[in-house]
Amino acid sequence: MGDQHQQRNLIIVTILSAVVLFGWSFITKYWLPTTPPPTHQAKPQPKSELAPDVAADTVLRPVNQVLAETPRLPISTASLEGSINLKGLRLDDLTLIRHRETLARNSPAVRLFSPAGTQDAWFTGFGWSGENVTLPGADSLWKADSDKLTSEHPVNFYWDNHQGQIFRLTLSVDHDYMFNATESVINHSNNPIIIRPYVLTNRQGVFKTPSSWTLHTGPIGVFNGSVNYHIAFSDLDKANGNGLQNNTQGGWIGFSDKYWLSALAPHNQNMAIDTNFRSGANQHYQADFTVAPVVVPAGKTASLSVDVFAGAKEVRILDRYRDHLRLPHFDKAIDWGWFAIIEKVFFYYLDWLFLHVGNYGLAIILMVFTIRALIFPIANKQYASMASMRRLQPKMQAVRERYKNDDAKMRQELVTLYQKEKVNPFAGCLPMFIQFPIFIALYKTLLVTIESRHQPFIGWIKDLSAPDPLTPFNLFGLLPFTPPHFLMIGVLPIILGITMWLQFRASPQQLDPTQQQIMSFLPLVSVIFMAPLAAGLQVYYIFNNLVSLAQMTWLQHRHATPKERQDRAEKKRLSKKKAK
Numbered sequence: 001m002g003d004q005h006q007q008r009n010l011i012i013v014t015i016l017s018a019v020v021l022f023g024w025s026f027i028t029k030y031w032l033p034t035t036p037p038p039t040h041q042a043k044p045q046p047k048s049e050l051a052p053d054v055a056a057d058t059v060l061r062p063v064n065q066v067l068a069e070t071p072r073l074p075i076s077t078a079s080l081e082g083s084i085n086l087k088g089l090r091l092d093d094l095t096l097i098r099h100r101e102t103l104a105r106n107s108p109a110v111r112l113f114s115p116a117g118t119q120d121a122w123f124t125g126f127g128w129s130g131e132n133v134t135l136p137g138a139d140s141l142w143k144a145d146s147d148k149l150t151s152e153h154p155v156n157f158y159w160d161n162h163q164g165q166i167f168r169l170t171l172s173v174d175h176d177y178m179f180n181a182t183e184s185v186i187n188h189s190n191n192p193i194i195i196r197p198y199v200l201t202n203r204q205g206v207f208k209t210p211s212s213w214t215l216h217t218g219p220i221g222v223f224n225g226s227v228n229y230h231i232a233f234s235d236l237d238k239a240n241g242n243g244l245q246n247n248t249q250g251g252w253i254g255f256s257d258k259y260w261l262s263a264l265a266p267h268n269q270n271m272a273i274d275t276n277f278r279s280g281a282n283q284h285y286q287a288d289f290t291v292a293p294v295v296v297p298a299g300k301t302a303s304l305s306v307d308v309f310a311g312a313k314e315v316r317i318l319d320r321y322r323d324h325l326r327l328p329h330f331d332k333a334i335d336w337g338w339f340a341i342i343e344k345v346f347f348y349y350l351d352w353l354f355l356h357v358g359n360y361g362l363a364i365i366l367m368v369f370t371i372r373a374l375i376f377p378i379a380n381k382q383y384a385s386m387a388s389m390r391r392l393q394p395k396m397q398a399v400r401e402r403y404k405n406d407d408a409k410m411r412q413e414l415v416t417l418y419q420k421e422k423v424n425p426f427a428g429c430l431p432m433f434i435q436f437p438i439f440i441a442l443y444k445t446l447l448v449t450i451e452s453r454h455q456p457f458i459g460w461i462k463d464l465s466a467p468d469p470l471t472p473f474n475l476f477g478l479l480p481f482t483p484p485h486f487l488m489i490g491v492l493p494i495i496l497g498i499t500m501w502l503q504f505r506a507s508p509q510q511l512d513p514t515q516q517q518i519m520s521f522l523p524l525v526s527v528i529f530m531a532p533l534a535a536g537l538q539v540y541y542i543f544n545n546l547v548s549l550a551q552m553t554w555l556q557h558r559h560a561t562p563k564e565r566q567d568r569a570e571k572k573r574l575s576k577k578k579a580k
Contacts, residue, residue, distance in 0.1 A: 164189025177311025
């Protein structure tokens with residue numbers, strides 16, 4: 001009965017894991033939203049840079065060609081390389097030198113920002129709207145007081161409208177991915193002016209990694225203290241150019257890919273801002289924010305300081321900006337989901353192991369041993385309870401025979417028997433349900449964190465964040481063709497299925513024929529289910545199954561009933577006799 005409960009529990013947990021893995025985010029998105037979508041407002045908005053870009057990029061050109069057409073100021077830090085376009089003052093050329101596009105030895109660095117008129121254009125711009133004042137535009141040429149932007153040397157950019165106002169932007173960058181821009185207007189005229197500074201991030205096209213039930217990509221922001229994952233590029237298309245506007249105190253707004261992020265925030269998080277997501281023709285999308293109009297008296301200066309993140313969503317870096325810059329929920333630019341607390345614990349422990357052993361796959365294996373050691377006392381109790389249930393089998397069978405025509409009385413007498421013998425028939429459930437959140441949390445951790453990207457394990461496993469690339473259906477790459485998606489079943493998921501089959505074989509078989517058939521198909525279902533998932537997750541479950549199998553064998557021996565020990569001894573004696 002105890003083993004029967006265990007097998008049933010395994011079926012239930014497997015089904016629940018699949019349901020939550022593929023359905024939980026869908027449920028929370030449509031029935032349990034964390035924050036409402038932005039509301040339409042009637043307030044004036046910053047000048048959109050969508051219109052001029054649409055005309056410019058109807059014919060896309062190579063990045064290098066477009067970069068050569070305008071004067072530029074280089075950017076060079078420990079994490080970033082690129083340049084600032086002095087025409088229009090745009091941050092539109094940025095590569096992340098710590099990350100490569102592919103695993104190839106000569107792979108270029110990941111390009112985050114590209115200028116308008118190129119494929120997947122993505123840039124950040126700065127500007128002002130206002131009254132009774134000539135403003136810089138997309139064609140304005142700015143001057144700089146330095147020849148390079150580095151982490152140690154900020155740069156001041158100037159534009160003079162020759163009508164009494166000088167526009168200045170002071171730009172600095174740290175050693176990672178955070179820029180700070182101070183937009184200033186110096187009014188040398190004899191009359192006051194009204195200006196409204198803004199900052200925007202603009203991109204062409206949707207992300208190659210689509211937004212899904214388990215991973216959000218696209219527009220993202222924190223409005224009035226709540227992170228919003230519920231806006232899609234398609235929502236901006238449906239807004240018909242009006243945009244999705246919001247009024248918030250502090251927060252941030254931007255676009256998030258699976259591993260990359262562009263985000264804008266006021267440096268003063270107590271400031272009220274008006275945000276907007278908008279779309280234009282040819283899949284142009286823009287996120288921007290502005291502040292209330294400011295009156296600049298004659299002889300005075302008005303300034304706005306903004307933070308601009310442009311880089312990789314590395315966990316420790318996002319956490320640091322959240323804490324040091326007080327950017328609310330900035331760590332949630334990574335879509336951790338509902339198991340965020342467990343996932344963050346897993347991540348930091350994995351990262352700590354990786355720093356000490358130097359191999360991410362080995363770190364995952366060490367985490368298996370850690371988790372199995374932590375739940376070993378529970379597993380010990382489980383097998384002790386199962387042994388007690390097996391010892392009670394004769395008495396339980398007698399109760400069933402005595403009250404076979406009275407189900408209510410039978411259940412009552414069985415409960416009385418359990419209480420008298422101090423046996424909990426449901427004790428075997430706990431280890432299964434502990435594994436359930438572990439499975440989901442580890443899946444999400446390997447899915448959303450960039451730290452496992454391009455991390456090798458052994459042999460053919462060069463990227464633990466990607467599925468196993470080798471499959472027997474093309475003789476492990478020897479045949480020159482790529483199998484269809486449903487046949488891309490790698491070596492690791494096949495090994496995982498074998499370890500699961502060994503587990504079931506080692507368990508005492510006390511199931512009815514229907515249950516036995518279901519259990520016999522579970523290893524095959526697991527192979528198909530796990531094949532498209534990250535190789536790191538497959539490594540975890542292979543070793544988890546092996547350690548679990550070893551624990552199961554030892555615990556079964558330790559908690560065997562007298563009759564089971566007698567049967568085992570007799571079987572051993574007959575085996576020796578047969579060998580002679």
